[in-house]
Amino acid sequence: MVYCDSHAFRDTPWNISGGSQGLSLHYNSIQKFKSNQFWGLNQLIWLYLGHNYIRYVEEDAFQGIRRLKELTLSSNKITHLHNKTFHLGPNLCNLDLSYNELQMLQSEQFKGLRKLLFLHLRSNSLKTGPVRVFQDCRNLDFLDLGYNHVRSLSRNAFAGLLQLTELHLEHN
Numbered sequence: 001m002v003y004c005d006s007h008a009f010r011d012t013p014w015n016i017s018g019g020s021q022g023l024s025l026h027y028n029s030i031q032k033f034k035s036n037q038f039w040g041l042n043q044l045i046w047l048y049l050g051h052n053y054i055r056y057v058e059e060d061a062f063q064g065i066r067r068l069k070e071l072t073l074s075s076n077k078i079t080h081l082h083n084k085t086f087h088l089g090p091n092l093c094n095l096d097l098s099y100n101e102l103q104m105l106q107s108e109q110f111k112g113l114r115k116l117l118f119l120h121l122r123s124n125s126l127k128t129g130p131v132r133v134f135q136d137c138r139n140l141d142f143l144d145l146g147y148n149h150v151r152s153l154s155r156n157a158f159a160g161l162l163q164l165t166e167l168h169l170e171h172n
Helices: none
Strands: 022-024 046-048 070-072 094-096 118-120 142-144 166-168
Touching: none
Parallel strands: 022 046, 046 070, 070 094, 094 118, 118 142, 142 166
Antiparallel strands: none
């Protein structure tokens, strides 16, 4: 486990062991994640990137870390995520995108995330979601869309969410 919190890093440190199973970069000054940013860290199970200044995440920034189960990108400045940002994370169980500035979700944003259990989208700027955006999230148990700008939901907004037990839509 590697903890690099509150060190004013502007980028991922280059000397992190390839055998690391956890990496925390909370409270740094990171603004962008480039392609293959975490290449060589293929043993990571959790990755905490909250409380930075991240505005941009390239489409394949998380390529090569297929064992990843928990990803936290909360409390950043992300306004947009590519359609395939999370496609290479088939083992992802917990995804936290809360407290960002996301304005919309892509139609296949969560495609292939069949093991996802918890999805946090609280306090963004979401107005609506594409129809069936959560369709592949068959095991999703918890979905938080609270504190956004959602005015209406399509009839099939939650299609595929067969295991959902907790849904937050308050303050929209």
